[in-house]
Every structure is written in structure tokens, then in C-alpha cells.
Amino acid sequence: MKSENQKIKNKKQIQKKQSPLLEKVKNYKFLHIILYGILGVILFVALYSNVKPETLDIELFSTSPETIYAPTTVVDNEETARREKEASNSVEDQFVLRKEVSESRVALISSIFDTIIDVRNKDDLNNSEESDMTTPEEKVEMLREQLTDSINEKISSETFLPLMQATDEEMMLAKDTVVTAVNNTMSQEISVVQLSEAKKQVEDEIRNTSLNSDVLAAAVTLARFSITPNYSLDLEATNQKRQQAMDEVKEVQIKQGQMIVEEGELISNEVYRKLGLVGLLDDQHSYKPFIGLGLFVFLIVTGVVYYFEKKDNLISSKNNSLLLYCLIFAISILLMKIVSLFQKIDYNHIGYIVPVAMGAMLVKLLLNERLAILTSMIFAICGSIIFNEGITGSFNFSIGVYYLFGCLAGVLFLGNHNLRSKILHAGLFVALMNVFVLSAILLIRNGSYSNVEIGSYLIMATASGLVASVLTIGFMPFFETGFGILSTMRLIELSNPNHPLLRKILTETPGTYHHSVMVANLSESACEAIGANGLLARVGAYYHDIGKTKRPQYFIENQMNIENPHNKLSAQLSKNIIIAHVTDGVDMLKKHKMPKEFIDIAEQHHGTSLLKYFYHQAKQSNDNIYEEEFRYPGPTPQTKEIAIISIADSVEAAVRSMSNPTPEKIEKLVRSIIADRLQDHQLDECDLTLKELDIIAKSFCESLKGIFHSRIEYPEINKKQKVK
Known part of the structure; x- marks a missing residue:
């Protein structure tokens, strides 16, 4: 493995060629965290005024200066409670017929008569054995001793006296009459209110019998005593009915957009209460919208963080891309806010003219398509909040849908068109999509629009798409230059054979040009096989040997029908000429302000490899030659594409x-070259894995087999055949 000192030396060598301040900023460790914070602040500040609750300076018992609608849906708990109370009070008391009461009263009167009969029979038995007769009064006293206190309190002795004096037949008749009458009456529903009527009914029924007056009076008294209410209040059922009635009352809500008071109407206590309930009074401060906005901003920033942090990029590359994204995002939001100011002049539909697709197209062209789609959704949501003037809710869903489709139209159209000239076509496509979506929105609303209104809508939709493309074309060069962005569109433009440097290679070094094209084909297929940037490799390979145009005849591919100049030069001088094509190429690319990626390719494509031919040639004549003298200055390839x-x-x-x-020879050669590069530590800093190197080798072999395939060997035509 190459020493750490050499790696550090290479990194310093690369950094020296860049602006120290810019490099310091890009490599600042916490810059991306600061940028995430700035992005969140931009969003919060931009949307703050649009979620801030509207308040009214209205006094009680004054007249309303305007028609006021509820800005949100709230529950009117006070009105709900009032309606529940009304529903509960409207439920009547629930009563129940208690049969056990009726049965107990019939049993009670029957028991009283049985006790009277027992006393009479007991007294008759005693009278047959003793000479003294028991008087009726004494019998009554004996009876009262056997009855309960509650009966004795309510029925006097005079009531029982006639029954003690009556004959057995009258007694049995009285019992049957009273028990039957009480049973008949108690079988009916008798409430407290109906008690007097029930006692009158039982009395009338008994008086229809043939009993003598004294016994009849006693029977009536006992019957009236037995009658009691059997239809009483069922408290449990009543409470259940009332609760059911309360549950059936629907929750009273003040709906979003519901008119609270018309212009010129009196602000009564009820109206004032509703205004306070929906948060329109200036003496009420709600922090809920700001907390919700904070959560909303946090969600958006989290999505952006997830996208940028999931990639294993260098900190400088991440900071550069994130800074560019924040700038595009800020410009797009600023455009929305500027246009939204026109809502104050009572033109609430001005948001349809915002060229919001510009931001999404710039993100797609300069950064990534997936990020552009995410940004399209963010712009749609932010636009629906920014342009909520005149909308009863916090979100203008119509303009949100309009922005979403417009942005996606621009992103998807540019997906297969990477030429700068196609941006205007994308703008036309966005305009067409805007017109289509806006027409659908107007038709769904089913409103009545004048021709002037319809025309203004369509003009704004068309202008939005066209202005978005114009702004995209205008901003592209600034972003590409300022941030060193090598976009796909820029790469395709640089691959044009009419580019001055490519024409220079073609005309001055045709052999080098052919070599570069072959290298470009091999590199592109290999990069795509491992997921690297194939287009960058292809176009960069076109320029990697641009330095050879300074001394073309010293490179073998350009030596056609001429003697090799190196045959007359020393190995040291030849080495210097060959190595110089790297530095010459870097200088030429910088002079023409070519992208940094191309400069890196030209500088690093030989790494620190050894010029073996001239090294061995010099070694033959001088043993004191060091290998380091015949190596390229480097650094070694820093990216997969350059490697x-x-x-x-x-x-x-x-x-x-x-x-x-042959295929076998080609594969053997390819793998030997890769092995030699590994052993020479030329691939230590490019992050290529052994698996990827195997894939690269297979890709090279497939491409080379297609180029150097075997051909049919045609027989020579002899002279006789030519004559014929």
C-alpha cells in the first residue's frame, strides 16, 4: 500500500490548484448543518405571515365593518352543552308498573281478613268452653295485637268492630268482595296522581255488593287502605333515556368559511363569543399555528437532510451541492413571496403566473432528478400556503396542484433531453400542462367566469411556463460557473466535435483523436457497468490527451510515415517530452476555462506511473538512474471515472x-494491466473495489472483442483475373 505521507502529499497537491478560501468554505465540517438551518429559517420566515392568525379590532355592540367568515373549523362547546341540556329536559320521566306491589297489597288485605277470621274462630272456641262471652270490643283488641303497627296507625278500631259482629256469611262475603276489588284495581297503573281516583274506583266496586251498611263501611275502609301507587318513577330508565337524548345531539361546530356576521350587523354577545371562539379577536394570542409551521418546516428539512446525508459523498461535494440547492430554493420562494404581494390589491389569483417550474428544472439539470421531484412537492405545498389570501383555509389546494403538475412536467420533460436548446421546449411543455391543469380546476369548480377572466387565467398559465424556461436558461451559466457544476447538458455540449479543442485534436493529432475516442468508448461502458458517471468519463476522455497537440510528432499514434523523433533523443529528454503532455494539457484546459473535472482527468490519468520504456533505456546507459525520475508527477486518480x-x-x-x-490475449492483457496498476499503487485513492475492477475488466474485454473481431481473409486476385 502507498504510504500515508504520499496520500497527504497528493491531497495537498490537488488543493493548491484551487482557491484557498473557496476550498476552506467547501471543506468546513459543519457547513452543511448551517445550511440546513438556513433552509429552515428561509421556509419559516417565508410562510410566517401566511399562517399568522388574522385578528379583528371589533368592540362589543358595535356594527361589523365587513362580512366575517370563520377562518377555521372549531367546536362550539357552549352551544353543544346548551343543546344537550335541552334534549335532556325534553325527555319525560319514565314510570314502571310494579306487579310485586299489587300482589303484596292483595296479599296484605287477604291476610288482614284471615287474621280477623282467626280471632273470631278462636273466640267462638273459647266461648263454648267458658261461660263468660268475649265482647266485640275485646275481640278487636285481640285483633290489633296481632296486626302490625303501620296497620293499626292507619285503621281505627271502629273499622274492625262491625266485622267482629258480622255473621260468618257476611264475613266471607266481605272478604271476597274486598280482595276481588283490590285485585281488580291494583291490576291497573296507579300513579301518585291517580291514587285518589283508584281509591274511589275500589270503593264504588265494593258498594255494589249486598253487605249491610256497617260491614260495607268497614270493607270500604280496608279496601281504600290497600290501594297504593304501583306505577312509580324508574330513575335508571329515566337517566338512560336522557343520556341517550344527549348523545344523539350532534357536536355543534362553526365550519370553516361559515358566515359569522354580515356587514353592518350588530356585534351581539353571541356573535362576539363566536368571533373569540374562532380566534378573530385581537385580545387572543394562539401559538398553535406557529408550532404547526415549525413542525411542517422540520418535516421538509428532514426530507432534504435524508436525501443529502444518505449519500457517501465528500464533505466538500455535499456542501457545494447543498449550497447550490439552498440558493435555488431561496430564489424560487422569493419569487413566490414577491408575486404574493399583489394579492393585497384584491387579485387573489396572481399566483398562477409564478414561474415556479424554474426551481425544479434547475435542480434537475444541476443536481438530481429525484431531488427535483422532491422539490416539486415542497414548492407545491409552500405555494398553497403563500397564496392562501382570500381562502378560508390555510392551504390553497388549487394552486398547490397547479404548481405540482407544472414542476413535474418540466422535470420529466428534461429527463430525456439534456441539450440547452431543449429548455425552451420544456417551458412550452410546462405552459401546456399549466393550461391543461388550470382548465381542469376551473371546470371542477363549476363557477361562472367571464371571457376576460378565462383569458387572464390562460395567459398567466402560459407565461408561467415560458418565463420559467427563460429564467432557467439565464441562471444556468451563473450556477455552472459559480459552483463548478458540470451538468449533463454541459457535458453534451462539450462533446460536440465542433468544439475548438476537439477540432484542434482532430486536425493536428488525428491519431490521438482516434485513440481518445476509443478510450472514451471503453470508459463509458465500464463506468456504466459499475454505476459511475459514464457521460463524464466519455467526454473527459476526449480531452485527456489535449497536451499532445503541442508536440504531436513525439507520440507514436501520430507518427505516420515519419521517423520516430525519440530515436535521436536521449531517454531523459524523451521522458521530459512525454511527461510534459500532462502539464501542457492542464494548462490548455485552464486557458480555455474548461471544467475542473476535465483538468483533473488530464492531470491524473497517468497518476504516478512509470515510463518503463525510457526508464529501462536510460538504465542501460547509466546505473545511477532512479525510478522516481521517470514517473509522472501525479497525483494518482482520485475518482472512479479517472481511474x-x-x-x-x-x-x-x-x-x-x-x-x-484474440479474445484470450485481450483478456489476459487487460487483467495484467489492472494487476500492474494495483501493484504500483495507482488505484489506492479512487475507491474502486476488487469486485468493480473485475466488472471493469469484463466490460473492457467485451468492448475490445467487438472492435478487434476476426474478419474473413479474402484471397488475392491474381493478374489474370484482373485482366479478365
Whole structure:
């Protein structure tokens, strides 16, 4: 393995060629955390005024200066409780017929008569044995001793006296009459209110019998005593009914958009209470919207963090991309906020003209398509909040849907078109999508719109798409230059054969040009096989040997029908000329302000490898030659793409020099070159794994087999055949 000192030396060598301040900023360890915080602050500040609760300076018993609608849906607990109370009070008391009461009263009156009969029979038995007769009064006293206190309190002795004096037939008749009458009456529902009527009913029934007056009066008294209410209040059932009635009362809500008071109406106590309930009074401060906005911003920033942090990128690359993203995001949000100011002049639909697709297209072209789709959704949500003026809710879903479809249209259209000229076409496609979506929204609303309104809507939708493409084209060069972004579109433009440097290679060093094209083909297929940037490798390979145009005749691929100049030079001088094509190429690329990635490819594609031919040649004449003198200055390849170009460069030159290449020879040569690079520590800093190197070798072999395939050997035509 290469020593740590050499690795540190390479890194310092690379950093020296960059701006110290810019490099320091890009490599600041906590810059990405600061940028996430800035992104969250931008979002919170931009959306703060749009979620801030609206308040009204209205006094009680004044007149309303405008028609006021509820900005949100709230539950009116006070009104709900009032309706529940009304429903509970409307439920009547629930009564129940208690049969056990009726049965007990019938049993009671029957028991009283049985006790009277027992006393009478006992007294008759005693009278037959003794000479003294028991008087009726004494019998009554004997009876009262056997009855309960409650009966004695309510029925006097005079009531029992006629029954003691009555005959057995009258006694049995009285008993049957009273028991029957009480049973009939108690079988009916008797409430407290109906008690007097029930006693009158039982009395009337008894008076229809043939009993004598004294016995009849006693029977009536006993019957009236037996009648008691049997239809009483069922408290449990009543409470259950009332609770059921309360449960059936629907929760009273003040709906979002519901009119609370019309313009010019009096602000009564009830209206004032509702205004306070929906949070429209200036003496109420609610922090809920700001807490919700904070959570919303946290969710968005978390999504961005997840995207940038899941990639195992260098800290400088991450900071650079994140800074670019924050700048694009801030510009897009600022455009929304500026346009939203026109809502104050009572034009609530001005949001349809915002070129929000610009931000999504810039993110797609300069960063990544997946991030652009995520950004499209974020812009849609933010736009629905920023343009909520005149909307009863916090979100304007119509403009949110409009922004989402417009942004996605631009991103998806550019997915297969990476030429700068296609950005305008993308703008036209966005405009078409805007018109289509806006038309759908207007039709779904089923509103009545004038021709002027419809025309203004369509003009804004069209202008939004076209302005988005124009702004995208305008911002692209600034972002590419300022952040050193080598976009796909820029790569395709640099691959144009009419580029001055490519034309220089083609016209001055045709052999080098052909070699570069072959290396580009090999590199692109290998990079795509392992998931690296194949387009960067292809276009970078076109320029990797641009330094050879300074002294083209000293490189074998350009030596056509001329003597090799190195035959007349010393090994030391030849070595210097060959190595110089690296530094010459770097200088030429910097002079033409080519992307840093191309400069790195030209500088690192030979790494610190050894010029073996000239080294051995010099060794033959002088044993005091050191190997380090015949090595390229480096550094070694720092990325996978550069490492692949480095290997492809050697592979192409080696295979081209073979006299009769076969698939077996090609594969053996490819793997030997890769093994030699590994042993020479040329691949230590490019993060290529052994598995990826195996895939690269297979890719090279497949490509080279297609190039150097066997051909049919045609027989020579002899002179006779030519004559014929």
C-alpha cells in the first residue's frame, strides 16, 4: 500500500490548484448543518405571515365593518352543552308498573281478613268452653295485637268492630268482595296522581255488593287502605333515556368559511363569543399555528437532510451541492413571496403566473432528478400556503396542484433531453400542462367566469411556463460557473466535435483523436457497468490527451510515415517530452476555462506511473538512474471515472499494438494491466473495489472483442483475373 505521507502529499497537491478560501468554505465540517438551518429559517420566515392568525379590532355592540367568515373549523362547546341540556329536559320521566306491589297489597288485605277470621274462630272456641262471652270490643283488641303497627296507625278500631259482629256469611262475603276489588284495581297503573281516583274506583266496586251498611263501611275502609301507587318513577330508565337524548345531539361546530356576521350587523354577545371562539379577536394570542409551521418546516428539512446525508459523498461535494440547492430554493420562494404581494390589491389569483417550474428544472439539470421531484412537492405545498389570501383555509389546494403538475412536467420533460436548446421546449411543455391543469380546476369548480377572466387565467398559465424556461436558461451559466457544476447538458455540449479543442485534436493529432475516442468508448461502458458517471468519463476522455497537440510528432499514434523523433533523443529528454503532455494539457484546459473535472482527468490519468520504456533505456546507459525520475508527477486518480480512463488509456494502446489480438490475449492483457496498476499503487485513492475492477475488466474485454473481431481473409486476385 502507498504510504500515508504520499496520500497527504497528493491531497495537498490537488488543493493548491484551487482557491484557498473557496476550498476552506467547501471543506468546513459543519457547513452543511448551517445550511440546513438556513433552509429552515428561509421556509419559516417565508410562510410566517401566511399562517399568522388574522385578528379583528371589533368592540362589543358595535356594527361589523365587513362580512366575517370563520377562518377555521372549531367546536362550539357552549352551544353543544346548551343543546344537550335541552334534549335532556325534553325527555319525560319514565314510570314502571310494579306487579310485586299489587300482589303484596292483595296479599296484605287477604291476610288482614284471615287474621280477623282467626280471632273470631278462636273466640267462638273459647266461648263454648267458658261461660263468660268475649265482647266485640275485646275481640278487636285481640285483633290489633296481632296486626302490625303501620296497620293499626292507619285503621281505627271502629273499622274492625262491625266485622267482629258480622255473621260468618257476611264475613266471607266481605272478604271476597274486598280482595276481588283490590285485585281488580291494583291490576291497573296507579300513579301518585291517580291514587285518589283508584281509591274511589275500589270503593264504588265494593258498594255494589249486598253487605249491610256497617260491614260495607268497614270493607270500604280496608279496601281504600290497600290501594297504593304501583306505577312509580324508574330513575335508571329515566337517566338512560336522557343520556341517550344527549348523545344523539350532534357536536355543534362553526365550519370553516361559515358566515359569522354580515356587514353592518350588530356585534351581539353571541356573535362576539363566536368571533373569540374562532380566534378573530385581537385580545387572543394562539401559538398553535406557529408550532404547526415549525413542525411542517422540520418535516421538509428532514426530507432534504435524508436525501443529502444518505449519500457517501465528500464533505466538500455535499456542501457545494447543498449550497447550490439552498440558493435555488431561496430564489424560487422569493419569487413566490414577491408575486404574493399583489394579492393585497384584491387579485387573489396572481399566483398562477409564478414561474415556479424554474426551481425544479434547475435542480434537475444541476443536481438530481429525484431531488427535483422532491422539490416539486415542497414548492407545491409552500405555494398553497403563500397564496392562501382570500381562502378560508390555510392551504390553497388549487394552486398547490397547479404548481405540482407544472414542476413535474418540466422535470420529466428534461429527463430525456439534456441539450440547452431543449429548455425552451420544456417551458412550452410546462405552459401546456399549466393550461391543461388550470382548465381542469376551473371546470371542477363549476363557477361562472367571464371571457376576460378565462383569458387572464390562460395567459398567466402560459407565461408561467415560458418565463420559467427563460429564467432557467439565464441562471444556468451563473450556477455552472459559480459552483463548478458540470451538468449533463454541459457535458453534451462539450462533446460536440465542433468544439475548438476537439477540432484542434482532430486536425493536428488525428491519431490521438482516434485513440481518445476509443478510450472514451471503453470508459463509458465500464463506468456504466459499475454505476459511475459514464457521460463524464466519455467526454473527459476526449480531452485527456489535449497536451499532445503541442508536440504531436513525439507520440507514436501520430507518427505516420515519419521517423520516430525519440530515436535521436536521449531517454531523459524523451521522458521530459512525454511527461510534459500532462502539464501542457492542464494548462490548455485552464486557458480555455474548461471544467475542473476535465483538468483533473488530464492531470491524473497517468497518476504516478512509470515510463518503463525510457526508464529501462536510460538504465542501460547509466546505473545511477532512479525510478522516481521517470514517473509522472501525479497525483494518482482520485475518482472512479479517472481511474477507469487511466486503465482504458493503457489498455487501448496495448491492444492496438498487438499483432494478432484474440479474445484470450485481450483478456489476459487487460487483467495484467489492472494487476500492474494495483501493484504500483495507482488505484489506492479512487475507491474502486476488487469486485468493480473485475466488472471493469469484463466490460473492457467485451468492448475490445467487438472492435478487434476476426474478419474473413479474402484471397488475392491474381493478374489474370484482373485482366479478365
